[in-house]
Amino acid sequence: MTRFRESVRSLLREQVLNAAYDLVAARGWSGLRLAPVARIAGISRQTLYNEFGSKEAVGRALVEREAERFLLGIQQELDAHRDDLEAAAAAGVGFTLQQAADNSLIKAVLTAARGGDDHLLAYLTTRPEPVFNTATAMLDAYAADAWPEVDEESRHLAVEVIVRLTVSHIVQPAASPEESARRIAKITVRTAQYVRPDPAPGAADDSLPA
Structure with missing residues (x-):
């Protein structure tokens, strides 16, 4: 029951x-x-x-549901590029920016904020346990598993950079989603001090024909 x-x-x-x-x-x-x-x-x-x-509780639940859908989509993009941090970052950010540009709720949130009502926008950024914190925790755990060669401090900094820059570009786009994703990915890789590891001795080289 x-x-x-x-x-x-x-x-x-x-x-x-x-x-x-x-x-x-x-x-x-x-x-x-x-x-x-x-x-x-x-x-x-x-x-x-x-x-x-209350209406506010409905709004919070709406934002949280959309964030969950975004995070699931981001994870799928990351999974497709686990062998390359820069490609993974570009794919994840590109997906997020494109989805945000097409998402009716996100458009309504931003339109309301520009009109002086930032109630829903606050759930993305400043309210207790905002979406920002959830995304940061998820990405940090994912990066620790996928790219263990990045030291902990650099990983934390890189995750904070990619989340903050992505949210900033959602709120105020500076270029196309593709160009913004490319630039954010480069900044993330440099912050993480990431160097793609060499293949293990004897491992197959995917770049060469069998």
């Missing part, structure tokens, strides 16, 4: 967040109201308030 209730609650939250996402995409953050969210999700306002409590 407990598992069933958890499944129902998870489904309810997804319905609410899907409805909220569509409304924010159509009307912006300032146009989001909980009554329409409840109606579109097919639940009562009281049920919505019982689950989330």
